[in-house]
Amino acid sequence: MSTVPLADPRQARRGARLRLLGCLAVIVAALAWVSVRGLTGSLVYYLEPSDVVTHHQADLGQRVRLGGYVVPGSVERVGGTLTFTVTDGTESISVISTGPVPQLFRAGQGVVLEGELGADHAFHSDTLLVKHNGEYQPPAPGQQPPGSADLNAAG
Numbered sequence: 001m002s003t004v005p006l007a008d009p010r011q012a013r014r015g016a017r018l019r020l021l022g023c024l025a026v027i028v029a030a031l032a033w034v035s036v037r038g039l040t041g042s043l044v045y046y047l048e049p050s051d052v053v054t055h056h057q058a059d060l061g062q063r064v065r066l067g068g069y070v071v072p073g074s075v076e077r078v079g080g081t082l083t084f085t086v087t088d089g090t091e092s093i094s095v096i097s098t099g100p101v102p103q104l105f106r107a108g109q110g111v112v113l114e115g116e117l118g119a120d121h122a123f124h125s126d127t128l129l130v131k132h133n134g135e136y137q138p139p140a141p142g143q144q145p146p147g148s149a150d151l152n153a154a155g
Contacts, residue, residue: 045057045058045064045065046064046065046066046067046112047064047065047066047067048066048067048068048088048091049066049068049086049087049088049090049091049092049093050088050090050091052064052066052091052093052117052123053091053092053093054090054091058116058117059117060116060117060118060119061116061117062116062117063114063115063116064114064115064116064117065112065113065114066086066093066095066112066113066114066115066123066125067088067110067111067112067113067131068086068087068088068093068110068111069086069087069088069089069108069109069110069111070084070085070086070105070106070107070108070109070110070111071084071085071086071087071092071107072107072108073107074107075106075107080098081096081097081098082096082097082098082101082128083095083096083097084097084107086111086113086123093121093122093123094121094122094123095113095122095123095124095125096118096122096123096124096125097113097115097125097126097128098124098125098126099125099126099127099128100128101128102128102129102130104130105128105130109130109131110130110131111128111129111130111131112128112129112131113125113127113128113129114126114127114129115127
């Protein structure tokens with residue numbers, strides 16, 4: 001009667017450990033690939049008008065954030081479209097914004113826009129954020145804060 005020799009238990013454990021480490025390496029590599037691919041698609045770079053106009057750091061159709069100040073006298077609203085000019089003190093660029101406009105938006109205000117450079121060399125924005133200094137000033141005695149009349153009428 002011939003007997004089949006049994007495998008060494010240490011080699012069996014070593015083989016199981018190697019398979020486990022191989023599976024873990026595949027899982028870690030897959031998670032790393034998914035996270036890198038996901039982040040590169042959602043990165044939006046912040047530029048100033050000089051970066052776009054002079055240094056050509058934004059390609060047509062590339063989604064970027066543009067920051068600067070609204071040039072006084074350049075704001076025009078036609079229907080649901082807001083057009084104005086943004087400057088960084090050196091260069092200026094025309095902006096066509098189709099997104100919602102914050103109540104604090106005004107000429108001379110710092111803004112951050114998210115959108116893309118169009119073939120017409122204007123910046124087409126769908127997101128408009130207003131920079132503010134964060135200082136709160138309460139209304140003068142006897143005055144209501146802006147927007148509170150709307151709340152009182154609704155209630």
